[in-house]
Amino acid sequence: MIHVDFVNPTFQDENLDKNVTCPQPKMTLPKTNGYPVAQEVKTYKSREEQVKEMKARGDYIGLLPAEIGTDYSFKRKIVWPNAIGFAALHLVALYGFWVLIFDAKVWTVVWTLFVAWSSGIGVTTGAHRLFCHRSYKATFATRLMLILFHTLAGQNCLYIWVRDHRQHHKYSDTDADPHNAHRGFFFSHVGWLMSRKHPAVISKGKAIDMSDLEADWLVMFQKEHYKTLYLIFAILLPSVVPVYYWNETWWNAFFTAYLFRSVLVLNCTWSVNSAAHLWGNQPFDKYMMPVESGFVSMVSVGEGWHNYHHAFPWDYRAAEFGSKYSISTLVIDALASCGFAYDLRTTPYHMVQKRAERTGDGSHPIYGRLAEKLETTGKLDDSDIAELLKTKETGSVRRLVTAQG
Numbered sequence: 001m002i003h004v005d006f007v008n009p010t011f012q013d014e015n016l017d018k019n020v021t022c023p024q025p026k027m028t029l030p031k032t033n034g035y036p037v038a039q040e041v042k043t044y045k046s047r048e049e050q051v052k053e054m055k056a057r058g059d060y061i062g063l064l065p066a067e068i069g070t071d072y073s074f075k076r077k078i079v080w081p082n083a084i085g086f087a088a089l090h091l092v093a094l095y096g097f098w099v100l101i102f103d104a105k106v107w108t109v110v111w112t113l114f115v116a117w118s119s120g121i122g123v124t125t126g127a128h129r130l131f132c133h134r135s136y137k138a139t140f141a142t143r144l145m146l147i148l149f150h151t152l153a154g155q156n157c158l159y160i161w162v163r164d165h166r167q168h169h170k171y172s173d174t175d176a177d178p179h180n181a182h183r184g185f186f187f188s189h190v191g192w193l194m195s196r197k198h199p200a201v202i203s204k205g206k207a208i209d210m211s212d213l214e215a216d217w218l219v220m221f222q223k224e225h226y227k228t229l230y231l232i233f234a235i236l237l238p239s240v241v242p243v244y245y246w247n248e249t250w251w252n253a254f255f256t257a258y259l260f261r262s263v264l265v266l267n268c269t270w271s272v273n274s275a276a277h278l279w280g281n282q283p284f285d286k287y288m289m290p291v292e293s294g295f296v297s298m299v300s301v302g303e304g305w306h307n308y309h310h311a312f313p314w315d316y317r318a319a320e321f322g323s324k325y326s327i328s329t330l331v332i333d334a335l336a337s338c339g340f341a342y343d344l345r346t347t348p349y350h351m352v353q354k355r356a357e358r359t360g361d362g363s364h365p366i367y368g369r370l371a372e373k374l375e376t377t378g379k380l381d382d383s384d385i386a387e388l389l390k391t392k393e394t395g396s397v398r399r400l401v402t403a404q405g
């Protein structure tokens with residue numbers, strides 16, 4: 001029977017062959033069932049009383065994301081006008097798609113795709129990477145252009161877009177995340193816009209720091225006049241151009257360049273919140289939900305490398321290898337080469353490597369299975385190298401060669 005004296009523990013020192021008593025600070029510990037507890041558990045009359053005392057001590061009083069979690073029994077209230085509105089919008093967008101294929105002029109098709117692309121760029125390089133994550137800096141002209149492109153997309157004003165996204169990163173996949181992916185594909189895709197916000201989203205949303213955007217008059221101007229700007233840039237401008245320049249009908253222009261295009265871009269953006277949180281691998285962090293998705297990257301002009309993005313949100317490339325399927329990164333690189341964007345932030349390779357080795361699921365082409373094989377056997381087979389070359393990741397191939405020596 002081993003007796004352990006917690007207050008003055010003793011252990012046998014093999015070298016000294018005698019009992020050594022650890023010096024302990026004098027303190028009296030309360031006992032529960034014979035075992036000491038670290039500190040006395042105090043009961044409070046109310047949460048307010050506890051918070052008051054914690055505040056006085058300078059303790060953290062908010063819940064951590066892991067503590068918030070997901071309450072699956074929570075019943076959401078559907079906001080029917082929104083639900084019916086989104087359903088109707090998708091139906092007319094389907095009609096717009098029919099018009100685009102069978103009735104619209106070729107230049108209208110080109111214009112619709114161009115407006116879709118520009119509004120997508122406004123969301124990814126503008127709202128997301130510049131205004132939300134501050135992953136690079138941009139001149140006034142660039143910021144103005146990106147805000148106009150973002151207005152084209154019609155995804156609410158930039159201020160609200162950024163607040164929701166910052167909250168999504170801070171409380172990813174918990175009840176305080178506006179589009180908690182634990183609630184399933186439909187909810188994280190569009191369902192969150194059709195139901196009342198969870199109380200945790202409302203309370204945590206108030207604490208999101210938006211001071212940088214509040215100090216930017218361009219952002220605040222867009223917020224103040226959003227409805228007018230939306231009318232001009234998201235509806236009128238895309239519809240007027242085909243009518244004025246190549247005699248398209250108002251009907252066709254409105255249903256293709258405005259309605260179909262808006263719904264298409266919305267779904268591409270939403271797929272980052274839904275599909276890129278559900279289906280794919282997690283080479284950088286398997287303990288979070290976001291995944292790497294080539295498909296989402298293609299449809300969202302480069303935002304589908306989402307496991308990397310959640311692991312390193314400050315990286316302007318939002319992916320380890322930069323421009324693979326990432327037109328948004330190409331655009332930022334192009335802007336930077338002309339001096340319109342600067343101070344681009346990236347993540348050092350050693351940091352990516354450490355993270356992939358520590359928390360990745362082993363699917364990273366270099367730091368995953370092949371890295372393990374390289375470490376244990378000292379070399380890779382031709383088939384492994386062929387597999388790696390198939391990924392067309394020049395960065396990883398280059399580093400593999402370095403690793404093989």
Ligand SMILES: [Zn+2]
Nearest residue numbers: 272273290306
């Ligand atoms: Zn996400």
Ligand SMILES: [Zn+2]
Nearest residue numbers: 165169309313
């Ligand atoms: Zn983000």
